[in-house]
Amino acid sequence: MVDDVTRRVGRANPTTEGIEATGERAAPRSVGIWLLVVAALVFAMVVLGGVTRLTQSGLSIVDWDPIMGAFPPITQEQWGEVFAEYREFPEYSEVNDGMTLREFEEIFWIEWAHRFVGRLIGLALIIPTLWFGIRRAIGRRLFVRLLAIFGLVALEGVLGWFMVASGLVDVPRVSPVRLSAHLVLATIIFGTILWTALDVLLPRAGPPGSKQRRPRSGWALLGFILLVMVSGGFVAGTKSGFAYNTFPLMGGRVVPEGLLRYDPLWDNFLENSATVQFQHRILAISLFVTVLAFAVLLLRRSPERRVAIAVWGLIGAALLQVTLGVSTLLLEVPTALAAAHQACALALFGIALFIFHESGEAEPPPNPAPPHGDDVDEDSELVAV
Ligand code: HEM
Numbered sequence: 001m002v003d004d005v006t007r008r009v010g011r012a013n014p015t016t017e018g019i020e021a022t023g024e025r026a027a028p029r030s031v032g033i034w035l036l037v038v039a040a041l042v043f044a045m046v047v048l049g050g051v052t053r054l055t056q057s058g059l060s061i062v063d064w065d066p067i068m069g070a071f072p073p074i075t076q077e078q079w080g081e082v083f084a085e086y087r088e089f090p091e092y093s094e095v096n097d098g099m100t101l102r103e104f105e106e107i108f109w110i111e112w113a114h115r116f117v118g119r120l121i122g123l124a125l126i127i128p129t130l131w132f133g134i135r136r137a138i139g140r141r142l143f144v145r146l147l148a149i150f151g152l153v154a155l156e157g158v159l160g161w162f163m164v165a166s167g168l169v170d171v172p173r174v175s176p177v178r179l180s181a182h183l184v185l186a187t188i189i190f191g192t193i194l195w196t197a198l199d200v201l202l203p204r205a206g207p208p209g210s211k212q213r214r215p216r217s218g219w220a221l222l223g224f225i226l227l228v229m230v231s232g233g234f235v236a237g238t239k240s241g242f243a244y245n246t247f248p249l250m251g252g253r254v255v256p257e258g259l260l261r262y263d264p265l266w267d268n269f270l271e272n273s274a275t276v277q278f279q280h281r282i283l284a285i286s287l288f289v290t291v292l293a294f295a296v297l298l299l300r301r302s303p304e305r306r307v308a309i310a311v312w313g314l315i316g317a318a319l320l321q322v323t324l325g326v327s328t329l330l331l332e333v334p335t336a337l338a339a340a341h342q343a344c345a346l347a348l349f350g351i352a353l354f355i356f357h358e359s360g361e362a363e364p365p366p367n368p369a370p371p372h373g374d375d376v377d378e379d380s381e382l383v384a385v
């Protein structure tokens with residue numbers, strides 16, 4: 001990646017109507033801008049998801065109704081009904097015994113808003129996809145890709161409910177595995193939408209039908225960030241941020257006591273706060289060092305201006321992320337700081353993705369496409385819905 005981004009690769013003119021490097025007709029800029037807006041919505045949704053968890057609001061709506069659930073209770077009687085349903089589940093008796101209706105309304109609205117923005121993202125994705133498709137403003141490949149992303153959004157909704165359902169049992173705490181899976185899928189959705197927007201707004205140049213080759217180190221960095229996010233999801237899911245609130249030592253030691261005290265061994269990585277937090281610290285600091293090394297190597301090769309700016313952004317985001325992580329820990333997980341820590345993780349991922357996108361280099365097609373349109377490949381046809 002380091003080598004490739006520094007080569008000043010030619011860029012296709014995004015305003016040009018015609019065939020771009022993928023062999024598909026270039027989509028209008030409005031498509032790219034719309035996708036950036038949806039990516040921003042997903043970003044906001046991830047932060048709202050964090051706030052939902054941090055305010056312990058996530059288990060306040062105890063059923064899943066994708067359509068009718070969009071309508072919140074209005075009358076006093078309806079509020080009474082949803083509160084009565086909530087009181088039947090263990091979170092009420094175990095955690096919120098004696099909660100008033102007014103207090104319940106507060107956590108209800110947060111969870112409702114989280115689900116509502118989820119629905120909004122689904123609609124904000126599918127309606128314009130169909131609209132652009134019917135008007136043949138986008139090519140077949142892009143259309144199919146957008147439908148696939150919509151499928152991921154729908155899956156995220158199902159996974160969200162699967163996560164909530166794990167907390168509606170005797171122990172009112174959602175499964176850390178499901179929480180992390182929900183976070184990872186949200187990050188993948190954010191990444192694929194952002195990537196698609198960049199494909200449209202900043203298409204890479206190359207002969208018709210050519211593919212973009214990207215260095216493996218870019219995948220590795222994105223994978224590493226995702227891995228650290230998963231480990232953070234486990235810290236959040238096991239509430240390990242409320243233990244060992246010192247840095248850099250844990251319980252006065254570099255390696256905390258009882259690191260592997262659970263049997264079987266793998267249980268430590270799922271349940272043992274010492275292990276879960278220790279691994280997040282180790283992975284996070286390793287990521288920080290990797291990002292710095294990566295950035296220095298990139299900057300030393302005088303990349304394009306916008307890539308250089310992004311690399312400085314990556315350094316800043318990594319620094320901020322570690323500062324937010326340590327502060328969240330020392331101050332015992334205040335909502336605002338923990339939510340900012342989650343947001344910054346996604347920003348770090350997004351910036352790395354941008355740099356990776358810009359590292360594309362055209363790989364000539366095995367059989368060069370014919371110069372004129374008689375024999376146009378099926379994929380390059382405009383989509384007809
Ligand atoms: C670049 C490095 C880092 C990344 C990408 C990262 C990422 C994350 C993510 C995604 C979460 C989950 C948030 C959630 O689900 O709500 C998290 C949680 C957490 N992280 Fe990090 N983190 C990093 C560095 C650190 C550092 C250095 C510390 C402190 C030593 C730290 C402490 C925590 C704590 C205490 C939580 C749990 C907060 C909560 O309960 O909401 N993180 N991290």
